[in-house]
Amino acid sequence: MANRFILNERSYHGKGAIQEIAGEVTSRGLKKALLCTDPDLLKFGVTKKVTDVLDAAGLAYQVYSEIKPNPTIENVKDGVEAAKAAQADYIIAIGGGSSMDTAKAIGIIVTNPEFADVRSLEGTADTKNPCLPIIAVPTTAGTAAEVTINYVITDVEKNRKFVCVDPHDIPVVAIVDPDMMASMPKGLTAATGMDALTHAIESYTSRKANPITDTFALSALKRIFANLPTAYSEPENETAREQMLIAAYEAGVCINNASVTIVHGMSRPIGALFHVPHGISNAMLDIKCLGFAAQGAPGKFAEAARAVGVSCNADDSAAAQDFLAALEKLCGAVEIPTLAEYGIDRGEFFAAMDKMADDALASGSPANTIREVAKQDILDIYASLWN
Numbered sequence: 001m002a003n004r005f006i007l008n009e010r011s012y013h014g015k016g017a018i019q020e021i022a023g024e025v026t027s028r029g030l031k032k033a034l035l036c037t038d039p040d041l042l043k044f045g046v047t048k049k050v051t052d053v054l055d056a057a058g059l060a061y062q063v064y065s066e067i068k069p070n071p072t073i074e075n076v077k078d079g080v081e082a083a084k085a086a087q088a089d090y091i092i093a094i095g096g097g098s099s100m101d102t103a104k105a106i107g108i109i110v111t112n113p114e115f116a117d118v119r120s121l122e123g124t125a126d127t128k129n130p131c132l133p134i135i136a137v138p139t140t141a142g143t144a145a146e147v148t149i150n151y152v153i154t155d156v157e158k159n160r161k162f163v164c165v166d167p168h169d170i171p172v173v174a175i176v177d178p179d180m181m182a183s184m185p186k187g188l189t190a191a192t193g194m195d196a197l198t199h200a201i202e203s204y205t206s207r208k209a210n211p212i213t214d215t216f217a218l219s220a221l222k223r224i225f226a227n228l229p230t231a232y233s234e235p236e237n238e239t240a241r242e243q244m245l246i247a248a249y250e251a252g253v254c255i256n257n258a259s260v261t262i263v264h265g266m267s268r269p270i271g272a273l274f275h276v277p278h279g280i281s282n283a284m285l286d287i288k289c290l291g292f293a294a295q296g297a298p299g300k301f302a303e304a305a306r307a308v309g310v311s312c313n314a315d316d317s318a319a320a321q322d323f324l325a326a327l328e329k330l331c332g333a334v335e336i337p338t339l340a341e342y343g344i345d346r347g348e349f350f351a352a353m354d355k356m357a358d359d360a361l362a363s364g365s366p367a368n369t370i371r372e373v374a375k376q377d378i379l380d381i382y383a384s385l386w387n
Contacts, residue, residue: 003210005257008147009172013246015238017177018050021092021135022057024173030133033061034088036079036103038069038095044183046139047094054092062086067095070154070161070271070278071102073118079106080116083132090133093171094180096192097143097278100136101151104169107131112168118153122162123364129168136171139180141231141244142192142279144199144252146174154272160359161272170256176249178242186232189244190334191279193228196220196248197330198282202261203254205293205300206368213258216250218307223247225308225326229333262373263289265365266381269356274344283336287328288381294320296371339385346386353382 012020025033033054037047042065054061064082067075083091083106093103105118111129115121136146145151149170154161184192197220203209204217223243230240266289267281276284294301302319305311311322339349357378360366366373 011174030090076105096140100145104151121164134171140192141248142195147252194283195279199251203258208258220247220250261369265360269359
């Protein structure tokens, strides 16, 4: 079986990387950008770091900032109209997953207008044309949307999130600059860092894993275990911040090519129904979901534990448990809340579980899990979150 491997055309990493944007734009003959960002990044001057580069180079752009934390179908449709009105021939996406997911959907629809309803993009839509060129500038270290072919849109009417997977939407250029995440608050550091960790361990234990993705995944896991607690407790620590950006990118490479598994499948419905940030809902589920997977196939979890340095146990089952224990300790270090601590009502959660389980299975992600997953398994795990 051939293993597909997809990456950006080009990426820049390190302090000052945003200065490369002007050269990329001019060398590609691009004329005007739709700059997708969120209101807070605009308000607090983070977006200005990029617009200063564009202004200095005399490059035209139009800002579109009406993007919600969980971007909606309407966000996308409004963005498509903004791109058309601006006559934009490329997009600069600044932010976390929300800005980049919105940018991907906008870019795809502009060049593939038959998908203007947005819902028809769910799954692996048969788009014919690459999206508008996207230059992705992450401001968080976790989602890795700058290197992935995935994006998630919220359907408010149906109260669900849906996943779109399309090689035509990958940003042509990723600009991974630690200066762009200097003001990231602790809560966001925890959420995005745990998202990156979940990407790495899920892709490493996925049925679609391969030797190349395994290499990236183990490197990401080592960086995250070593640097996330410091990045969380010492936001000014540039070394930890940069290491987390590298880890997030590595983990993004992994899910691009090996996909995610049960955690993401179960996490998205929690986010859609109870508005829990994606990385936090992943972290809430990690121990239970990965513990479930490890019960049936401890080998790769044991390999991860030894590679990261949290176990030297020769017994795979014991080493896998050591990995889960280290993961639980990490969740504690970055103060991941329980569902109850987050303020979710137990009765409402249990009432929604059947729908959430159906939505999780429909996403396809649980099918990549190294152990077979049935609906009852998902229901049992959801219920166990309250134990």
